[in-house]
Amino acid sequence: MEWNYKNEDKLLTITLKEEIDHHTVEKIRRKIDNEIQRYMPKKVVFDFNYVNFMDSAGIGLLIGRYKITNMLRRNFRNKEYNYKCKKNIGDVRCAKNYTNSKREDCGKSRRK
Amino acid sequence: MSNICENEMKLEFTSKSNNEAFARITVAAFASQLDPTIEELADIKTAVSEAVTNCIIHAYEGKEGIIKILCQVFAGSIQIEISDTGKGIEDIETAKQPLYTSKPNLERSGMGFTIMESFMDEMKVESIVGLGTKVTMKKIIKKE
Numbered sequence: 191m192e193w194n195y196k197n198e199d200k201l202l203t204i205t206l207k208e209e210i211d212h213h214t215v216e217k218i219r220r221k222i223d224n225e226i227q228r229y230m231p232k233k234v235v236f237d238f239n240y241v242n243f244m245d246s247a248g249i250g251l252l253i254g255r256y257k258i259t260n261m262l263r264r265n266f267r268n269k270e271y272n273y274k275c276k277k278n279i280g281d282v283r284c285a286k287n288y289t290n291s292k293r294e295d296c297g298k299s300r301r302k
Numbered sequence: 303m304s305n306i307c308e309n310e311m312k313l314e315f316t317s318k319s320n321n322e323a324f325a326r327i328t329v330a331a332f333a334s335q336l337d338p339t340i341e342e343l344a345d346i347k348t349a350v351s352e353a354v355t356n357c358i359i360h361a362y363e364g365k366e367g368i369i370k371i372l373c374q375v376f377a378g379s380i381q382i383e384i385s386d387t388g389k390g391i392e393d394i395e396t397a398k399q400p401l402y403t404s405k406p407n408l409e410r411s412g413m414g415f416t417i418m419e420s421f422m423d424e425m426k427v428e429s430i431v432g433l434g435t436k437v438t439m440k441k442i443i444k445k446e
């Protein structure tokens with residue numbers, strides 16, 4: 191798996207290169223969620239061009255990431271990001287990353 | 303299409319998730335004697351991966367068990383039987399519904415049986431609660 195983050199567009203592109211099944215998906219999922227939490231992208235693009243095998247574990251992976259990015263975006267709009275993110279993703283670090291990369295927005299949400 | 307079995311292969315392995323790739327690659331290698339297209343092979347690999355994964359997560363629920371595969375080649379088709387002696391399925395019709403999963407917390411999509419059914423030409427599920435499950439699938443490999 192490789193990723194590329196374009197700050198101007200807040201676009202995270204994830205290029206998957208391994209076979210995706212129930213065995214491999216665990217590791218892939220962890221890596222993707224790490225990157226999503228690190229960059230807090232507005233948009234995530236998955237590139238499946240180099241994947242030569244995928245079963246329904248890949249569908250579960252995509253639906254799961256879709257839910258997470260949706261949740262983050264909704265929380266972003268609601269400005270309840272820090273609280274919800276900690277609760278739902280269970281990762282305190284993500285609030286910190288958020289502060290670093292998007293100081294302004296985060297300041298607003300924290301003032302609320 | 304003839305129903306005389308021309309070639310047969312049996313596989314038995316432990317319900318470890320790294321065997322998912324082993325199982326689908328082995329079955330695909332055996333199926334290649336029928337000269338399938340790349341697409342037909344991919345269908346077989348995906349269906350086998352689904353059935354084997356189900357044995358690991360649902361039948362044995364992460365505990366160790368044995369998964370058996372029987373492959374039979376007929377003129378123009380391959381039949382694949384994948385069985386476990388795990389917990390069994392109570393309601394097969396519900397289990398086969400697209401999107402149905404008994405383990406939504408594991409990010410299962412509930413598309414396993416749907417994929418097996420649509421990627422293969424025939425699929426039959428037999429199960430007895432407490433004894434195990436057998437999925438039999440058939441793929442017709444057209445000869446040009």
Ligand SMILES: Nc1ncnc2c1ncn2[C@@H]1O[C@H](COP(=O)(O)OP(=O)(O)O)[C@@H](O)[C@H]1O
Binds near residue numbers: 391398403410414435
């Ligand atoms: N070998 C099996 N042993 C016991 N239960 C099974 C087995 N295969 C499938 N099931 C049941 O059928 C349901 C649907 O399976 P499937 O379509 O592959 O979706 P998923 O694996 O995503 O849950 C499973 O959630 C499970 O309850």
Ligand SMILES: [Mg+2]
Binds near residue numbers: 246352355356413414
């Ligand atoms: Mg399944």
